[in-house]
Amino acid sequence: MAKASQRAPVLGPAFIRLLARFKDDATSPTAPDVSARLATWFDWNRAITLSRALDNLPAPAPDGATFDQDHDADCTRVRDRLLQAIHAEIAPVGPVDADAPDPYAPYRQHYQAQQRAMQTATGNLRGRLRDMLARQSTAKARLAEVDAVMEATLSPREHTLLSHVPALLGLHYQRLHDSAASADAQASATTTALFLQDLRTALLAELEVRFHPIEGLLAALRTR
Structure with a gap:
């Protein structure tokens, strides 16, 4: 009996492993070199800006709200x-027709x-959190x-990469x-239900990724 081919395990965060499953190919199990990858995302202008942010005294923060429990709750x-x-x-824009030229379009x-x-x-x-952090x-x-600086540098890359998820x-x-x-x-309905579950799982994983820097700012704000 022929043995089923086994894919090499994909290393990385849960979101990356999930996307690899959607792609359904033999992704390399080698973990990416994060420092080498980041080096390609920082041009010399960004590197100088980051160096200045690390070395120079920050400018005085403008007046505004200070962080408190209400902001945390918000x-x-x-x-x-x-x-x-x-x-x-899920209420896709327009009807979902399996016989349509592009039935996936509403999703x-x-x-x-x-x-x-x-x-x-x-x-x-x-x-908002960054402004409040600067006042502490x-x-x-x-x-x-x-x-x-990190947001200005990495957000365009993040936006480009995340824009591929729907595809x-x-x-x-x-x-x-x-x-x-x-x-x-009945089997068709089950398949649709499984897909919708995967769609929600992808959105939840993406939300976690987008909240990582916010959680970092919150942790700094809560530390006195």
Whole structure:
């Protein structure tokens, strides 16, 4: 009896492993060299800006709100709203027709809409937290400047990489759709339910990625 081919395990965060499963190819198990990868993302201008943020005294922070329990609770509310939108019943833009030229299109539009909501909410929240961090102390103001440089440098790359997720989900959808093409209605419905679960899992994993810098800022703000 022929042995089923075994794929090498994919190393990396849960989000990366999930995307590798959607892609369904033999991804190299070698973990990426993070320092080497980051070196390609920083041009000399960004490197100088980061060096200045680390070495120079930060500029005085403008007047504004200081971090307190209300702001902490507001961060929780922002995350909860995004989680509720992800767990809500998926209502794609337009009808989902398996016989349409592009039956995945409504799901792609739904995922992209969720991405835009996450990007807007987390971007605004990150900026507000950074401003409040800069008002706490000189050391924390330097950390806020470093975060601003990192966001300006890495966010465009992050946006480009995350914009590929709907396409990977589309490949996953197509494989499931093809496997269920000759199945009965009940099996087809089960396949759709499995896909929707995977779509939500991808959105939840992406939300975690987008909240990583926010959690770092919150940890600094809570430390006195």
